[in-house]
Amino acid sequence: MSKLGNLGARLHRGEISYDFIGHRKIWYGISILITITAILGLAVRGLNMGIDFQGGAVFTTPKTSVSVSQAEEYAKDASGHDAVVQKLGNGALRIQIAGMDTQQSDQIKTELAQDFKVDKEKIAADLVGPSWGDQIANKAWQGLAIFMVLVVIYLAIAFEWRMAIAALVALIHDITITTGIYALVGFEVTPGTVIGLLTILGYSLYDTVVVFDSLKEQTKDITKQTKVTYSEIANRSINGTLVRSINTTVVALLPVAGLLFIGGGFLGAGTLNDISLSLFVGLAAGAYSSIFIATPLVADLKEREPQIRALRKRVLAKRAQAASTEDLVEARTGAAGDAAGEPEDATPAVVGPRHQPASRGRGRGGRPSGKRR
Amino acid sequence: MAAPKKGRSASAQSKPGRSLALILIAIVGLTGGMFASGHTTPRLGIDLAGGTSITLEAKSGQESAINKANMDTAVDIMNRRVNGLGVSEAEVQTQGNRNIIVNIPKGTNSEEARAQVGTTAKLYFRPVLATEATGPAGNASPSASPSGSGSPSPSASATGEKASSSSSESPASSASSSPSASATSQGRAVTDALKADSSPSASPSASSSAGASTPDTTKLQAQYAALDCSKKSARTKAGERAKPAEPTVGCGKMNGVWYKYLLGPAAVDGTEVKKAKAVYDTQNAAGWQVTMDFTGKGAKKFADITGKLAQNQQPQNEFGIVLDGEVVSSPYVSQAITGGQAQISGSFTQEEAQSLANMLSYGALPLSFKEQSVTTVTAALGGEQLHAGLLAGAIGLALVIIYLVAYYRGLSVIAIASLLVSAALTYVIMALLGPTIGFALNLPAVCGAIVAIGITADSFIVFFERIRDEIREGRTLRPAVERAWPRARRTILVSDFVSFLAAAVLFIVTVGKVQGFAFTLGLTTVLDVVVVFFFTKPLMTLAARRPFFANGHKWSGLDPKSLGAKPPLRRTRRPAGPVSGPVDPKEA
Numbered sequence: 001m002s003k004l005g006n007l008g009a010r011l012h013r014g015e016i017s018y019d020f021i022g023h024r025k026i027w028y029g030i031s032i033l034i035t036i037t038a039i040l041g042l043a044v045r046g047l048n049m050g051i052d053f054q055g056g057a058v059f060t061t062p063k064t065s066v067s068v069s070q071a072e073e074y075a076k077d078a079s080g081h082d083a084v085v086q087k088l089g090n091g092a093l094r095i096q097i098a099g100m101d102t103q104q105s106d107q108i109k110t111e112l113a114q115d116f117k118v119d120k121e122k123i124a125a126d127l128v129g130p131s132w133g134d135q136i137a138n139k140a141w142q143g144l145a146i147f148m149v150l151v152v153i154y155l156a157i158a159f160e161w162r163m164a165i166a167a168l169v170a171l172i173h174d175i176t177i178t179t180g181i182y183a184l185v186g187f188e189v190t191p192g193t194v195i196g197l198l199t200i201l202g203y204s205l206y207d208t209v210v211v212f213d214s215l216k217e218q219t220k221d222i223t224k225q226t227k228v229t230y231s232e233i234a235n236r237s238i239n240g241t242l243v244r245s246i247n248t249t250v251v252a253l254l255p256v257a258g259l260l261f262i263g264g265g266f267l268g269a270g271t272l273n274d275i276s277l278s279l280f281v282g283l284a285a286g287a288y289s290s291i292f293i294a295t296p297l298v299a300d301l302k303e304r305e306p307q308i309r310a311l312r313k314r315v316l317a318k319r320a321q322a323a324s325t326e327d328l329v330e331a332r333t334g335a336a337g338d339a340a341g342e343p344e345d346a347t348p349a350v351v352g353p354r355h356q357p358a359s360r361g362r363g364r365g366g367r368p369s370g371k372r373r
Numbered sequence: 374m375a376a377p378k379k380g381r382s383a384s385a386q387s388k389p390g391r392s393l394a395l396i397l398i399a400i401v402g403l404t405g406g407m408f409a410s411g412h413t414t415p416r417l418g419i420d421l422a423g424g425t426s427i428t429l430e431a432k433s434g435q436e437s438a439i440n441k442a443n444m445d446t447a448v449d450i451m452n453r454r455v456n457g458l459g460v461s462e463a464e465v466q467t468q469g470n471r472n473i474i475v476n477i478p479k480g481t482n483s484e485e486a487r488a489q490v491g492t493t494a495k496l497y498f499r500p501v502l503a504t505e506a507t508g509p510a511g512n513a514s515p516s517a518s519p520s521g522s523g524s525p526s527p528s529a530s531a532t533g534e535k536a537s538s539s540s541s542e543s544p545a546s547s548a549s550s551s552p553s554a555s556a557t558s559q560g561r562a563v564t565d566a567l568k569a570d571s572s573p574s575a576s577p578s579a580s581s582s583a584g585a586s587t588p589d590t591t592k593l594q595a596q597y598a599a600l601d602c603s604k605k606s607a608r609t610k611a612g613e614r615a616k617p618a619e620p621t622v623g624c625g626k627m628n629g630v631w632y633k634y635l636l637g638p639a640a641v642d643g644t645e646v647k648k649a650k651a652v653y654d655t656q657n658a659a660g661w662q663v664t665m666d667f668t669g670k671g672a673k674k675f676a677d678i679t680g681k682l683a684q685n686q687q688p689q690n691e692f693g694i695v696l697d698g699e700v701v702s703s704p705y706v707s708q709a710i711t712g713g714q715a716q717i718s719g720s721f722t723q724e725e726a727q728s729l730a731n732m733l734s735y736g737a738l739p740l741s742f743k744e745q746s747v748t749t750v751t752a753a754l755g756g757e758q759l760h761a762g763l764l765a766g767a768i769g770l771a772l773v774i775i776y777l778v779a780y781y782r783g784l785s786v787i788a789i790a791s792l793l794v795s796a797a798l799t800y801v802i803m804a805l806l807g808p809t810i811g812f813a814l815n816l817p818a819v820c821g822a823i824v825a826i827g828i829t830a831d832s833f834i835v836f837f838e839r840i841r842d843e844i845r846e847g848r849t850l851r852p853a854v855e856r857a858w859p860r861a862r863r864t865i866l867v868s869d870f871v872s873f874l875a876a877a878v879l880f881i882v883t884v885g886k887v888q889g890f891a892f893t894l895g896l897t898t899v900l901d902v903v904v905v906f907f908f909t910k911p912l913m914t915l916a917a918r919r920p921f922f923a924n925g926h927k928w929s930g931l932d933p934k935s936l937g938a939k940p941p942l943r944r945t946r947r948p949a950g951p952v953s954g955p956v957d958p959k960e961a
Contacts, residue, residue, distance in 0.1 A: 060754055062751070122751050123749075124751045126747075127744075127747040129744055129745045131430070131745070132746045135430065135745070139887070140887070143882035147874065147875055150874055154871070154874065155871075158867055191886050192817070195890045198891075199821075202873075202874070202875030202876065202894070205872075205875075206828075206868045209871060210864055213863065213864045213867060214864075217860065243838060244838040247780065247838070248827075251773055251776060251834060252830075254776060254827065255769025255772065255773060255823045256769070256824060257769070257772065258766070258767075258768035258769030258823065259769065262764050263765065271816045271817055271886065272761060272765060272816065275824075276820070
């Protein structure tokens, strides 16, 4: 592990770094591609809305020996609607009947209890009216909008408006990707999913804020020197906080993974599973976007500012002057304008850290190399 | 808001022991409070404990009718109904601005409760034909012969009439006012009253059926005689299925004693009350009273009935305000009340007046409620979900601890201690919030708490990485900690603030499960800040004084050499760095 600390040290000193800013167009491109896929997925396939959003009932029986197909038949007979039956990890059955009126539920429950030969009180039921889901969704949208406005205001005050805009773009990016994945994979959307999605809001920004904080600190007196451009400092900030970002993301994902494991493996389905699934996808997207999208975007916006542009000119002029002297290392680590000889050493250096969020489970922890997976 | 006052950090630096003592006292105090309150576990929500949870949405013709006052009134009424079923500890609360959640614990008849909650409340003004205290033996003994009139009767009077504020709330005083009412005469009086009601002058609705065939009347009288309002089961049955146009029996509790009533057909419908409110009578110093405004039709009917009642003797000059079969008040009338305005006075406390006004308003409440979701969780499933949640939490915590130990070695002791303090605080506060604000731990809340493990650990990582950066700059540990703290603190505050903002917005805007989740997330975010400031930082300061950490022991997680700290003299930069990067870790 200390080797990672070592890596952290070299990242900290700028001995190794990946030119996130210089390669931003590639990452923008990738993100745009993913986002378009996500939007297409949403448009074409749509979201698989759960019972909570269309109205209907979910019955959960105790452990039973009745088979899934048998149960489907029972449920169809009892309700007159098609039913989806799932076997849960503990031998129980989960019966979903869509489009059913809540008023009929007691009668259906009684019939099911007779079919399954269990006590009626032992069947758990979740009945949802048709407009309940809409209400949840509306509230969620409302919350989302309010949160975005507040967070943009807050970040604009705590940092500056460019960072606020970049953070907002990253946030929208994360949410689009997460919902897109839901559409493409066809995971069921439940109120639990909405909860998870909304939690991403706060979390996706966590990493972004950590990078921005370091960026703000390092660019405090930027116009008073002529050694580095804004983009270069931004790049150094990302690299400097890379280990931190990886650690915070891994640590955030671990409990969620625990939830996912228990929710999916043990309970089979339900709130735990729904929340943790959307959180897991969203957190991963959030970690990616704070490094590859948010900060480069800030640099892009910043470079349009006259002051910063002037600085860039000065820096480049000075560098051209000193080009003959051996200031090679400076130019290399700084990286922005200098393409020569760079990709070959920059790329291997980043292989480890970039893949770590996904692969750093137990056991593999000491080997952050993506190549061997 | 990002930067706290400098003074605090200065004192934390110089006296780390003090903040540590502070937080330990806080934990001990809270834990003591938890045991003292007798609630040593958090209250569990329906989905973990089993039971039924009903979510209702208010519907109304006009959107403005869905306001806080009306919703609160509706909650009041539903509370009475559900808890009147013999369901103990059912809770009714508003959520968001148009939802009401009814939680019914397991082991009670949820179907009946559902039916009760779903139907609209019925409020009627019925003339009282007879009344009598029932209940604990002494009260209902035959020797208390004047008991027939022994009802506490606030008086109803026309507004503006100053003299009428006299009231007789105590059974004794009203009993003395009509000593003639004996048990035998009462029966006759009732029969008379029923006949009287069949006259055309009675309320229009009554005239059709009040022809009251004798068998019916006698049956009702028998029912009245047998009624024992001190029994809960009897009470629930008493007013059940009473048709507004027919006489019925009912129960009411006045001054802690249950009375039974024989009531005539409904004279005024609750929907004919335009509004009712509790006011304090400053002019006459008569205390709290309730004023009612009737609609045009209601006013006429009310004038009719009060005109008739005023001529009768106690208790037949009273009308019962009957809500869902229960007599909530039975004021007597001293004269006909015309003009569509009335006030009920008596020695009300503010709460009593408010509650009565609420009930009266309910008839006029332009809200109906639609069942949005009904969740029935069996005790077995609830237990299973609780078990799964706790297991997931344990796994998550274990994974985080393993990661921290592997990565931060000695430092992880501080992180784990902080996590445990945070967990202890969260648990104790959740347990205490149960009885105080009715917080119930549900599955999403458990989820929120587990997700919070990550948020809390993230703060330590931000702090530790900062310290390591300072060490890499070539500093020794103690100055490194003090230099790292202000920067880490700012980052932690900014990011926790964003998390908290998300939680707060979610809590305010959303309903149902989302709210529980948001609450836990917000709570743990706040606790995270508290723990980092008052526990982790001082502990780190103390630890920095230990040689184990200060000298950068190999296992301390702060070994300058393995962190690659700058040696006092700069080495030549290693261009080979990038190549060795991915190679080195494989050996670890």
